[in-house]
Amino acid sequence: MLEIYKCNGYYVAGNIATNYKLLCKDKEYYLYFLTEYEERDPSPPIYKIGKYKLSLR
Secondary structure (H helix, E strand, C coil), X not given: CEEEECCCCCEEEEEXXXXXXXXXXXXXXXXXXXXXXXXXXXCCCEEEEEEECCCCC
């Protein structure tokens, strides 16, 4: 579940469900989620990362 606040602490929205793990956000407020992970032994794992921007109405 995601909870969204403005920089001043003002609560914007909450209980936003996602099946993905939130990794980080950038300075333009894009959110990066780990959308898929595949374990490959002995090769390195494969990661797929989704880039999203929220639009609240």
